[in-house]
Amino acid sequence: MKxxxxxxxxxxxxxxxxxxxxxxxxxxxxxxEILENIAPYDEIYAEWSPNEKVALEVALxxxxxxxxxLAAMKHVGLNVAADPMFTSAYTGVNGAFIIMTAxxxxxxxxxxxxxxxxxAKFAKIPMxxxxxxxxxxxxxxEAVRISEEFDTPVILRLTxxxxxxxxxxxxxxxxxxxxxxxKRNAPKYVTIPGNSKVLRVKxxxxxxxxxxxxxxxxxxxxxxxxxxxxxxxxxxxxxxAREVMGDSASYLKLGMTYPLPDExxxxxxxxxxxVYVVEELEPYLEEHLKALGIKCHGKDLIPIVGELNPEIxxxxxxxKEPETIKVSIKPAARPxxxxxxxxxxxxxxxxSNKDAVVTGDIGCYTLGSQEPLSAMDTTICxxxxxxxxxxxxxxxxxxxxxxxxxxxxxxxxxxxxxxTGLLDIAYNKGNSTLIILDNRITAMTGQQExxxxxxxxxxxxxxxxxxxxxxxxMGIEKVREVNSLDLExxxxxxxxxxxxxxxxxxxxxxxxxxxxREKQPEGKSRIDVDICLQCGLxxxxxxxxxxxxxxxxxxxxxxxxxGCTLCQQVCxxxxxxxxx
Amino acid sequence: MSDTxxxxxxGVGGQGTILASRVxxxxxxxxxxxxxxxxxxxxxxxxxxxxxxxxxxEKVYSPIIGRGTADAIVAFEQMEALRYTDFLKTDGMMVINxxxxxxxxxxxxxxxYPDGIIDELSSKVKTVVFDAADVANNLGNLKVQNIVxxxxxxxxxxxxxxxxxxxxxxxxxxxxxDMNIEAYHKGLELAS
Ligand SMILES: Cc1ncc(C[n+]2csc(CCOP(=O)(O)OP(=O)(O)O)c2C)c(N)n1
Numbered sequence: 001m002k003x004x005x006x007x008x009x010x011x012x013x014x015x016x017x018x019x020x021x022x023x024x025x026x027x028x029x030x031x032x033e034i035l036e037n038i039a040p041y042d043e044i045y046a047e048w049s050p051n052e053k054v055a056l057e058v059a060l061x062x063x064x065x066x067x068x069x070l071a072a073m074k075h076v077g078l079n080v081a082a083d084p085m086f087t088s089a090y091t092g093v094n095g096a097f098i099i100m101t102a103x104x105x106x107x108x109x110x111x112x113x114x115x116x117x118x119x120a121k122f123a124k125i126p127m128x129x130x131x132x133x134x135x136x137x138x139x140x141x142e143a144v145r146i147s148e149e150f151d152t153p154v155i156l157r158l159t160x161x162x163x164x165x166x167x168x169x170x171x172x173x174x175x176x177x178x179x180x181x182x183k184r185n186a187p188k189y190v191t192i193p194g195n196s197k198v199l200r201v202k203x204x205x206x207x208x209x210x211x212x213x214x215x216x217x218x219x220x221x222x223x224x225x226x227x228x229x230x231x232x233x234x235x236x237x238x239x240x241a242r243e244v245m246g247d248s249a250s251y252l253k254l255g256m257t258y259p260l261p262d263e264x265x266x267x268x269x270x271x272x273x274x275v276y277v278v279e280e281l282e283p284y285l286e287e288h289l290k291a292l293g294i295k296c297h298g299k300d301l302i303p304i305v306g307e308l309n310p311e312i313x314x315x316x317x318x319x320k321e322p323e324t325i326k327v328s329i330k331p332a333a334r335p336x337x338x339x340x341x342x343x344x345x346x347x348x349x350x351x352s353n354k355d356a357v358v359t360g361d362i363g364c365y366t367l368g369s370q371e372p373l374s375a376m377d378t379t380i381c382x383x384x385x386x387x388x389x390x391x392x393x394x395x396x397x398x399x400x401x402x403x404x405x406x407x408x409x410x411x412x413x414x415x416x417x418x419x420t421g422l423l424d425i426a427y428n429k430g431n432s433t434l435i436i437l438d439n440r441i442t443a444m445t446g447q448q449e450x451x452x453x454x455x456x457x458x459x460x461x462x463x464x465x466x467x468x469x470x471x472x473x474m475g476i477e478k479v480r481e482v483n484s485l486d487l488e489x490x491x492x493x494x495x496x497x498x499x500x501x502x503x504x505x506x507x508x509x510x511x512x513x514x515x516x517r518e519k520q521p522e523g524k525s526r527i528d529v530d531i532c533l534q535c536g537l538x539x540x541x542x543x544x545x546x547x548x549x550x551x552x553x554x555x556x557x558x559x560x561x562x563g564c565t566l567c568q569q570v571c572x573x574x575x576x577x578x579x580x
Numbered sequence: 581m582s583d584t585x586x587x588x589x590x591g592v593g594g595q596g597t598i599l600a601s602r603v604x605x606x607x608x609x610x611x612x613x614x615x616x617x618x619x620x621x622x623x624x625x626x627x628x629x630x631x632x633x634x635x636x637x638e639k640v641y642s643p644i645i646g647r648g649t650a651d652a653i654v655a656f657e658q659m660e661a662l663r664y665t666d667f668l669k670t671d672g673m674m675v676i677n678x679x680x681x682x683x684x685x686x687x688x689x690x691x692x693y694p695d696g697i698i699d700e701l702s703s704k705v706k707t708v709v710f711d712a713a714d715v716a717n718n719l720g721n722l723k724v725q726n727i728v729x730x731x732x733x734x735x736x737x738x739x740x741x742x743x744x745x746x747x748x749x750x751x752x753x754x755x756x757x758d759m760n761i762e763a764y765h766k767g768l769e770l771a772s
Contacts, residue, residue: 004609004617108620132616132643165618165643166605236643243642311646322648324666325704331663332691334592334683336628372688539688544627547687 005169007162010133011072011100012037013169014140019177020044020070020096022062024055026416027445028074029109030163031102035072036448039457043174048442048449048457051382051416052077056099057084060153063097064189066180068144072100075116076381080417085153086123090199091189092151092206095180096144099125102158105280106307111362111381113305115281120155120258124203126210127155127258128219129235133167139255142219150206150213155258159280160307161236211259219255222268226250229317230272232265232285232296240313241278249276260288269294276301276317280308338367340545341513341521341562343439343484347408348373349541349570350490354498356404357392361385361418363410363444364512365437372542376408383417385409386434390425393432404498405432412442412450415465419474425503426475433497433504434476436467437484439512447514471505478502484510485521487569513562521563523578525556531575538567538576584637586645587733590664591656592681593627599751600654600726601632604733607747608636616643627684629660654733656712656726657681658697668705673736675771676701677729678711708732708771715766721756724763731767740768 005013011034015023023046025035038046049055052073059071073081078101085099101119104110120127128143130136136158143154187195214220225247233241234254241251252268254260269275269289277286277298286298301316302308314320338345348368351358352375360366360376361384369376378388389407396403409418414436422434442448449455454464471479478500482489493506511518525545527538534554538546545560546567556567556576568576587604589597601617608615613636620630633644647666654675655661661676668674676698685691698709710732712725719728727748734740745761752760 002609004605004615160620161618161643164620165616167616167640167643168609168614239641239643309644309646310642311649314646322646323670324648325668325670327662327665327700327704329662329694329697329700331659331694332683332685334627334629334659334663335685336593337684339627371684371690536689542684542688544684544687547682548689 001171002168003171004166005133006033006164006166007130007133007136007158008033008164009037010136010169011140011156011158013171014137015044015070016041017137017172017174018068018141018144019175020068020140020144021179022059022067022069023072024049024058025072026050026052026055026077027442027448028077028102029445030104030160031072031074031077031100031158032445032448033163034100035457046457050451052081053084056081060084060088060097063093063095064182066095066182068096068177070098070100073102074110075101075103075114076110076112077101078116078119080382082119082123085119085125087191088153089124090191090196090203093147093153094182096147097153098140098143098147099153099155100158101155102160102163103281104160106160108160111379113281115284116157117257117284118282120157124207125153125155125258126150126256127157128255129157129257130162130255131235131238131253132162133165133169135255136162137169139219146210146213150210152206152210157235159236207259211261214256214259215261215263217256217261220261220264221253222264223251223253227271228273230268230275231278232268232275232289233278234285235280237278237280237308237313240308240310243310244314244317254285257285260285262292265289266292266294269296278302278313278317335370336367337542337544338364339513339562340543340560341564343508343510343512343564344368344437345373345541345543346484346487346490346566347435347437347508348375349566350487350494351375351406351408354404354494356406356498357389359385359389359392359405359407361407361409361413363413363437365408365410368408370542372540382413383409383421386418386421387424389432389434390421390428390430393430406497407432407434409434409436410443411436411438411440411452411467412448414467415451419470422471422476422505423474431501431503433506435506435508438467438507438509439515440509440518441512441515443512443514447512467507476503476505478504479507480504481507481509484508485564485566487566513564521565523563523580524558524561525563525565525567525576526558526579527554527556527576529553531573533573533575535572537570537572541566541570543567584635584640585737586650587634587737588650588653588664588667589632589634589656590653590660591630592660593630595656596726597630597632597656600730601634603727603730603744603747603751604634606751607739607742607744608634610747611742614638614640616640618643629663631664652733652737654729656729659683659694661701662694662697665701665705672705674701674705674707675729675732675736676707676709677725678709679713708736710770715770716763719759719762719766721759724756724760727760727763728767728770731764732771733767734764735768735771
């Protein structure tokens with residue numbers, strides 16, 4: 001039976017069919033749906049870990065124990081998980097161990113555009129790159145085989161287009177494999193220097209064997225067409241190249257991109273007149289070909305920045321520009337926004353009126369940096385708000401500058417990697433204020449559970465981490481809990497923070513407006529046009545439900561309004577009321 | 581590939597282009613086509629501009645297209661129709677929902693909602709324009725506006741020979757089946 005699946009759904013199906021029993025991940029676009037689609041299989045234990053390092057270590061531990069396992073993350077997640085990954089190349093595995101990374105060329109929803117193919121080479125771990133959903137499923141099977149045959153972790157690299165495009169997949173049966181037996185084996189699993197020196201040599205030896213495997217593996221194949229042009233490519237770039245060039249070129253399609261098959265590449269190059277490398281992001285393959293002494297085109301024709309598509313490839317290879325329809329009017333931008341009723345909005349509204357530095361973090365609340373709220377100074381990576389803020393505060397203090405510093409972080413991000421920063425503030429006598437925006441869910445990536453929500457990935461009720469107690473235990477005595485939708489409470493806590501010289505935490509709590517299981521505000525807000533003076537203060541909330549109509553009257557779109565009442569609270573003329 | 585057809589569904593995050601594209605792809609798969617579909621998740625969904633690309637034919641390679649190559653575009657919102665016009669083939673078709681949703685720069689007064697979008701587009705390409713919300717409300721439920729738009733798309737793509745009633749029946753809750761089928765027929769009619 002064939003089904004139309006996304007790459008992520010196909011990987012999940014692969015995990016099921018190829019006998020994986022343990023899967024762990026931290027959400028992150030475009031990788032999130034891998035675990036969400038594994039979760040319904042009773043045969044697989046699946047968890048949201050607090051962060052990617054934990055996820056990778058859980059899966060690695062399971063592989064040591066003898067189970068087939070998988071850890072999934074977005075590209076920047078692998079930065080967090082890099083430490084255990086590098087050493088896992090030394091120890092190798094017992095049961096199969098797959099590391100899924102999903103890169104985001106074009107930065108559709110990411111803070112950077114790093115090319116994780118270099119991680120494979122850097123960590124000396126074999127890497128497979130599927131080019132459609134069918135391959136996503138099959139390559140899980142290949143990765144399992146390679147992992148167990150060569151005693152190595154295997155990286156499976158997807159990109160946004162592979163993860164989120166649907167194509168047809170032939171479904172198969174689950175392969176039930178008994179777990180391998182585990183025996184204590186310190187020389188293999190305990191990486192003290194004496195052991196690692198031995199493992200280091202073994203690793204090089206394993207790579208030689210993997211290279212031989214790559215030479216003859218059907219994952220790397222030549223598709224002959226016209227031999228004037230030979231295209232070396234992998235992943236979704238293969239699809240773009242085929243789309244544009246059809247049979248007017250020959251293709252070396254690489255499914256295993258580390259180690260690369262040097263002999264196969266040389267043979268292909270020797271049989272075509274000109275070699276072109278078509279790849280997204282960095283010149284990873286191109287550099288390799290050039291090191292082999294092969295003359296080729298690559299980044300001289302195909303951009304290094306951004307996501308590719310058939311148009312860009314056609315322009316690079318053929319110099320062809322598309323014919324398009326020209327219109328004389330231009331659309332206004334449509335940037336993403338906090339939803340109507342979003343509990344983050346009020347906190348940023350209050351912060352926007354304070355003379356303070358606000359170090360930010362990653363989540364829906366990063367939108368607090370956008371107009372009209374514009375209440376954020378920095379965003380680097382998950383967890384950085386807390387430690388960046390501490391750095392700002394220490395720099396101000398040391399240099400005699402009197403300025404308050406706030407850090408703003410979401411609940412999931414706090415559990416992910418904000419806690420260590422808070423410990424630093426307490427330990428090293430900082431006095432910045434951390435605001436934890438506790439919307440009871442990991443919202444940005446589409447509502448995933450986290451240690452504070454009381455549910456697991458499989459939907460089972462579980463213990464709920466208590467933010468206030470955690471902060472107290474870390475050494476922060478001033479912890480204030482406020483209702484994010486009550487501006488008076490928020491303002492009072494922020495004012496207290498403005499005036500304190502102690503480190504402080506404000507837990508601003510109210511459920512994400514999209515979270516159905518929590519109690520949400522009732523009714524809708526409506527502007528009484530007879531009272532409204534059109535001052536526009538409510539518009540400064542940046543709520544998608546409030547706008548000026550064609551007659552310049554400010555109105556609230558009843559259909560969009562979630563009844564949070566923030567607009568009523570900011571209105572100085574009592575012109576907005578709740579209707580049921 | 582020249583026999584491959586490409587369709588773009590564009591709109592604003594939360595407008596529910598998803599059901600329409602699911603029904604469409606299911607129908608195309610059932611008809612034996614190779615199908616690929618691509619959509620963008622994440623940040624762009626928070627009320628931002630969203631697009632779904634659907635390609636079908638004997639053998640489809642790329643899941644996405646570049647400018648100037650869509651056979652048809654269905655725009656759930658006027659300004660989004662304008663934003664994606666350069667993806668359309670010069671002889672392509674556009675189905676436009678006569679609905680405007682201001683974006684943030686417009687709401688806070690930094691930009692204006694462009695005037696005359698429908699006239700401009702209709703002077704450049706073949707368009708089918710109607711107020712899907714109106715049509716849907718007349719049928720009894722605003723939610724079926726997707727299927728009205730889908731019906732119009734199916735007509736302009738010449739795909740109305742496939743058994744869409746069966747596909748729609750399978751994809752929507754049983755109690756809304758009849759209303760959705762009616763919505764589909766209404767869409768066909770509006771594009772005829
Ligand atoms: C290392 C890393 N992992 C994952 C992500 C993807 N990501 C961005 S924000 C976010 C979750 C934010 O959740 P939370 O902190 O609860 O804020 P909310 O979106 O709910 O406001 C995730 C998983 C990332 N950017 N970096």
